[in-house]
Amino acid sequence: MSGVQSDEMLLQELAGDLAAWLRRQSELGLTTLARREAPRPAAARPSAPSERQQAAPPQSQPAQSQPPLAASSRSPAPPVASAASSATSNEAIGRRMEEFAQSVSQTLSSNRAPDAAPQRATTLAALRAQLGDCHRCPLCDDRTNLVFGEGAEHPRIMFVGDMPTADEDRTGRPLAGAEGELLTKMLQAMKLTPEQVYLTSVVKCRSNPARRPHPEEVRRCRPVLAAQIRIAQPEVIVVLGGAALAALKPDETLTAEDRGKWMELHGVPMMPTFHPTLLLQKPELKKAAWQDLQQVMKRLALS
Ligand code: SF4
CATH class of the missing domain: 3.40.470.10 (Uracil-DNA glycosylase-like domain)
Known part of the structure; x- marks a missing residue:
């Protein structure tokens, strides 16, 4: 698997997991998520991340205590963080994440040879x-x-x-x-x-x-x-x-x-x-x- 395919698989799974998580929240009756303002960057240069932070895996299934859709200090901000309203329906955010996963796939595909493997496998064999x-x-x-x-x-x-x-x-x-x-x-x-x-x-x-x-x-x-x-x-x-x-x-x-x-x-x-x-x-x-x-x-x- 090429590096591009690997990164794409990771991004797709992250977006897919987040969409699934949002659907579950909706099923539980949690239909809105408050938007948080991004923390302002500190004036001083931040210290290097700890070893644990470096080793920590991506939060493919976000913890409820840290809603993943809060605006992040990392850039570029995910599409959902640019929502105009202060509260957005989970269903709408889920759709945005699916669109985001597709756009990632299309963007990476444009840089790839035309005979590359399918983007999002739908069977275990694929x-x-x-x-x-x-x-x-x-x-x-x-x-x-x-x-x-x-x-x-x-x-x-x-x-x-x-x-x-x-x-x-x-x-x-x-x-x-x-x-x-x-x-x-x-x-x-x-x-x-x-x-x-x-x-x-x-x-x-x-x-x-x-x-x-x-x-x-x-x-x-x-x-x-x-x-x-x-x-x-x-x-x-x-x-x-x-x-x-x-x-x-x-x-x-x-x-x-x-x-x-x-x-x-x-x-x-x-x-x-x-x-x-x-x-x-x-x-x-x-x-x-x-x-x-x-x-x-x-x-x-x-x-
Ligand atoms: S353990 Fe997983 S990521 Fe590592 S080489 Fe094997 S298949 Fe690839």
Whole structure:
């Protein structure tokens, strides 16, 4: 994937996520957003951003405490910030964001060769084709195979690990090796068929040696997972392991207590549970993992 395609994918996913967030706010009855004045630049030269600020991923799903449509001190200002009224309907802003995403796509397209890949993938296969031989983060140097994900186009459950396992990296496919065998047994116990699940990871390439994905790697790969969720529209996401959960919720302080509790990702209910690798190391945790999965089964009326 070229740099232009990568940047475009990121911008499109950001705009798409923001539009989806606004739609959800409207569904909740929050139909207007107050406009905030942009903070005036300080007279003194601002200090350099902290390491955490530099590493922080873009807020593809803005926190409610900081409405993303408030005027920003960054330039150029997004189109929505130029609204004349002090309060604008979410529906109108959502439309503006969709238009903004399209204009980004068209602008970048004008600088690209005519045989470039489609702008906004509508199928998982098209998204995979767009991703190509991705070199967007340093993990590309370590991987044997890019493990995009596999499963139903519109699954009931999407399982998300942190990064491919060693066997997945070797084969290029999820569900490989001992972890895959255990996960397969878990799916069978949940009475799920292959047509009902999709398996992927936060980052699609494995580090060597194995470690947690770095925040910058997560940030670089985030648009791919966001697009997979947008296209697949799973009913539930099951997060496998603390590393995956921390990568998906970088701005939240998470503890072991958060396992087994419903959360949300891109508007989809999300259940964190143990990673199969840990369950292989500590079989005594299988009972708790099964309780997590039973909550998912209950939500999907599988039991
Ligand atoms: S982890 Fe994601 S962003 Fe990094 S090289 Fe692999 S596919 Fe590209």
